[in-house]
Amino acid sequence: MTRSELIDLIKEQCPYLENKEVENAIQLFFSEIVTGLTSGKRVELRGFGSFSIKNRPPRIARNPRTGDKIELGSRLLPHFKSGKELNILINS
Secondary structure, eight states: OOHHHHHHHHHHHOTTSOHHHHHHHHHHHHHHHHHHHHTTOOEEETTTEEEEEEEEOOEEEEOTTTOOEEEEOOEEEEEEEEOHHHHHHHHO
């Protein structure tokens, strides 16, 4: 599902909302998740899952074109872990 499909779905279920209001609410929702993650916090949505930051340690990689070894530094990556209720719904 894309962002525009999500906006359309919410708009169908709540026809009294303006299209711009729905767009702003979705933008605010995603920006709060990003703000929480960039400040190093864990974002938990009960029943859905949690977002956190994982540290990927430095490693040696290989350039696929030349075969040369390349040293890659450590990186921070976003991580999502689904909640118990979501897992039950998906697996039922």
